[in-house]
Amino acid sequence: MNIDVERFLQDLDTLRQIGRFNDTGVHRPTFSDDDMESRRWLAREMEAVGLEATIDGIGNVFGRNKGPGPFVLVGSHLETQNYAGWLDGVLGVVAALALARAGMSVDVCAYCDEEAHFGDFIGARSLIGQFSEQDMDAARNRHNGSPLRDALKRVGLDGVPRLRLDEARYKGAFEMHIEQGTQLERAGERIGVVTGIVGIRQWKIIVEGQQDHTGGTTMAERRDAGLSAVRILAAIDNEFPRVCGPRSVWTTGKIVLEPNSAQIIPGRAELYFSFRDLDPNILDAMERCLRSICQEANRRERCTVSIEPIGHTTPSPCDPSMQAALRQAASELCPGKWQSMPSGAIHDSQILSQLLPVSMLFVPSIDGISHHYREDTSPDDLRLGLQVLARGVELFLAG
Amino acid sequence: MNIDVERFLQDLDTLRQIGRFNDTGVHRPTFSDDDMESRRWLAREMEAVGLEATIDGIGNVFGRNKGPGPFVLVGSHLETQNYAGWLDGVLGVVAALALARAGMSVDVCAYCDEEAHFGDFIGARSLIGQFSEQDMDAARNRHNGSPLRDALKRVGLDGVPRLRLDEARYKGAFEMHIEQGTQLERAGERIGVVTGIVGIRQWKIIVEGQQDHTGGTTMAERRDAGLSAVRILAAIDNEFPRVCGPRSVWTTGKIVLEPNSAQIIPGRAELYFSFRDLDPNILDAMERCLRSICQEANRRERCTVSIEPIGHTTPSPCDPSMQAALRQAASELCPGKWQSMPSGAIHDSQILSQLLPVSMLFVPSIDGISHHYREDTSPDDLRLGLQVLARGVELFLAG
Structure with a gap:
């Protein structure tokens, strides 16, 4: 496994420039011009690392691996809360891209609109077949009330087919994310292996x-x-x-x-x-x-x-064998500096968990801050997180 | 004593037409056109009953008795809260006018702005010398922030002298008011002799x-x-x-x-x-x-x-001998149908109490409602209230 950690940090920085505000923050609401630029950037990068990229009819950016399976699905989301931070969601997408670049058997997905500008997990729900055409008709922007359909038309996605997850293709779905709390920081630890989403x-x-x-x-x-x-x-x-x-x-x-x-x-x-x-x-x-x-x-x-x-x-417990793989990886790479912990916040993985075994990995949030331009994680923790994720996925795919 | 109760009810109705809204309500904020019309109406009526009427430089409408003393001061306020009722304040002014009409030794005053459109009791405080020119400079309309001075200019009262109460002239000050609560109604009683303002x-x-x-x-x-x-x-x-x-x-x-x-x-x-x-x-x-x-x-x-x-x-206890006169009057006119009670609400009398002995008389509020177009008191209770007030003032002046 040859994971390009510095390129991963560079990709994070590239995405930080798209919708950048207040020096360190990012404002990239779903289907804004900046949001669409970030989706197109991701699709190009997916193609560059050998994935077959699609932006589907609800904005999911999906990179399908052309190699032999078995596969795991890895991803998170690209859009941000209004005037928020640079890592929430993006981290998990860029980490997934890094695994694909390293030749691992992963599909990569940026699930659209986890930040709920238009609804609850509309991208992930669409992928698992739980967001109907009627749901699309009814969805409105929660800030200004404008229809989802109008936004899709504006960005050229109306009438584009929506992807459905082929659950038989995957052993499970991983998501790396910032903690958005202070439990790791207070404990002086660097990795959280998520036991489930509350x-x-x-x-x-x-x-x-x-x-x-x-x-x-x-x-x-x-x-x-x-x-x-x-x-x-x-x-x-x-x-x-x-x-x-x-x-x-x-x-x-x-x-x-x-x-x-x-x-x-x-x-x-x-x-x-x-x-x-x-x-x-x-x-x-x-x-x-x-x-x-x-x-x-x-x-x-x-x-x-x-x-x-x-x-x-409903609670979404993380898959025991996926957790075991991440714990093993953490024990190898940062012994004594990790913990198992629940996720108090909601994540795309809880939607995916209805079809697939899921698991999540947390890295510390400095001062616990998220949804704010001060949201940050130290570069060393970002590097370690990617390495633990890669090693965990490797162990899980092997086992 | 020959008190014209029906004329008193008719005066209340006349004032109800000035700024009437929603059929039963009155909207007459301080220094509005309707408010000034009501003040000019009162000044004319004062003259008609033989008082010497003045609208002073802060909007107080004062009717000075030309007869021999000793006098009592009787009054309340004319303006209303926004979109409020017909009796709050007005009742006490019109009752005072009725006493003067009956030839009693009373001065009548409508203290300006008890309802605090521009400040706390600015009219009553001005009368007792506790509202300086600097206070006038600083006072603003609490709804729109416009200066009191501008309002006074608009209604032609800028530069008009402000009256100062001649405390030596009075044995005390009476105020009749609606209860603005349900204690009388619940007790099945018709008159409240106020023990003090909390x-x-x-x-x-x-x-x-x-x-x-x-x-x-x-x-x-x-x-x-x-x-x-x-x-x-x-x-x-x-x-x-x-x-x-x-x-x-x-x-x-x-x-x-x-x-x-x-x-x-x-x-x-x-x-x-x-x-x-x-x-x-x-x-x-x-x-x-x-x-x-x-x-x-x-x-x-x-x-x-x-x-x-x-x-x-600070609490403003009512004067014991004034209370005794009102209790005596109530006992004569509605035996067993009155109580002594504190006023939980604030009233001009608490300002006057710094210079004069004061006393208040309550009549029931139907359903306890005030500051609302449904504010009301039965005509019989209004009549009785006036009679008890008149008899109480008579007893107090005699004693």
């Missing part, structure tokens, strides 16, 4: 009370939706530690009081609450706990509480 | 943590400002009942999380919290409790908590 359950908790003036309404008369909301959140804070797992997380990121005015008793509160874990049993336990808390609130409080699921992904 | 202490509680991604940040790493805020509010909910008085109220009306996004751990939270009571010792106890909770939060939480006073009014 499932997420998201909820809107709605509390309905009575809007009133703070001055004229006695405490005994009030139906304060904000206060009932605080009691629910305090109960979650007390009860969730009893049912969670060691890597569970739960978060209230958004609170909307109505009218949210200092001198008016809130008549309504909306709480946006979510929790994540790799274990479906723990997710179920947390959901039962949440439902009990809301039920109890309806017994105790003067306000009425309802709960509405607003998002739900 | 003091208000308003705070901004600032919680500073670390904004992070919900997926990649373990519970052990987080500095969740929203969570610390919830714990502070839960502590207030637990501790305030131990220190409050029987009529204390406390409210968190506004919560601002940053960035307030479902999938991001809040890095900062601002809580707008206030409490009210008539007793300064209870206000002090509640403030000590709040400060202790924030101090304790700084010991326990990973986020830092600071507290900033953003408003402070």
Whole structure:
């Protein structure tokens, strides 16, 4: 295996120039001119390393290996969040290209729009046959509401056929990514072998009370939706530690009081609450706990509480033998400097996992920063990550 | 005493037509064309009942009694909140006019801008000498930021002298008002004799943590400002009942999380919290409790908590002999159908109380609604309110 690590770093830098902003950042939303330039660049590079390149009818850039199998699929995504960083997604695509350049039995794919400018994983879902023509009709740009179909027309992809993954062709799918957290950095480690992508359950908790003036309404008369909301959140804070797992997380990121005015008793509160874990049993336990808390609130409080699921992904465990190959590679290349860890963030691999065994490899994010122009990883960690990925793929293909 | 109750109702209706909206509501912000029309109407009516009328250089409409003293000052305000009701403020002005019409020894005043389009009680503060030329220079319309001076120029009041209250002239100041709550209605009562206007202490509680991604940040790493805020509010909910008085109220009306996004751990939270009571010792106890909770939060939480006073009014107890006169009047005219009660809302009388003994009389608000086009009081309650006020003033002037 002769992996060109410096060319890999150079490719990362080349892509950083396309849509560069604020010196270190990249702004390359899906189907922007810069985004399409990066897709065409990738297709040319795929051809240059001997792959058969296609940009399909939803923007996936696919490089098919012309050699004999068995193959693994390796990739991630090219587009960025608005005004974001240079490594999120791109790293996994350029690493996959480097494996192909080294002559490994890989297909390379940049799954389109993981960053959800037009929808949830539309590229990866299209590849596995879970994004219909009706879904395409309905998809809109989440920033400006313009139709996906118009964007595809503008970039010349309307009417271009969409690829479908030939699952029989692959032993599995690998994805290398930045951690987007600080667990590796805090532990002083350089590689994370991902055990799985956590499932997420998201909820809107709605509390309905009575809007009133703070001055004229006695405490005994009030139906304060904000206060009932605080009691629910305090109960979650007390009860969730009893049912969670060691890597569970739960978060209230958004609170909307109505009218949210200092001198008016809130008549309504909306709480946006979510929790994540790799274990479906723990997710179920947390959901039962949440439902009990809301039920109890309806017994105790003067306000009425309802709960509405607003998002739900199932956990995607990584394939044990693919994980074993990556652990072996990490043990060889950075002994004592790696850990197994779940991915708290979502990734294309969780879509692919519906058809293929998947596995992911993390490199550290400096200060845990992503989706920001300061997103970065040290060149040595980037080099090591590529080498561990290559060695892991080699071991997996051999075993 | 020969009080013309039907003329009083007719005057209320006349003023309702000036700035009427949505059939039952009134939109008459300070120094709008409709507001100035209502002020000129009042000045004409004052003259018609024998008072010497002045619209002063800050918009106060003052009717000076030409008879022999001793006098009481009676009034309230004419302007409304935006798109609000027909009785808030106007009731007290029209009632005062009715007393003057009946030949009672009253001066009548519509204190300008109690509804704070340009500032806090600017009319009443100007009358008692607590609104300087510099204050006038600085005052801005809170909706559009335009200077008070420009508004005064537009309505022809710039350069007009401002009146100063001759405190030696009065035995006290009365104000009749709608309750703006449901305590009378719920008790099935028709008159509230106000014991005082509560003091208000308003705070901004600032919680500073670390904004992070919900997926990649373990519970052990987080500095969740929203969570610390919830714990502070839960502590207030637990501790305030131990220190409050029987009529204390406390409210968190506004919560601002940053960035307030479902999938991001809040890095900062601002809580707008206030409490009210008539007793300064209870206000002090509640403030000590709040400060202790924030101090304790700084010991326990990973986020830092600071507290900033953003408003402070002192309680204004009503004068005992004026209250006694109103209680006597209520006992005569609606025995068993009245109560003594604090005013949770703020009123011009609290400014006047710095110079004069003050007292207030409440009539019921249907459904507790005010600052809304549905604000209303039954005609019978309006009639009774005027009669109790007149009788109370008569008793007070006689005693």
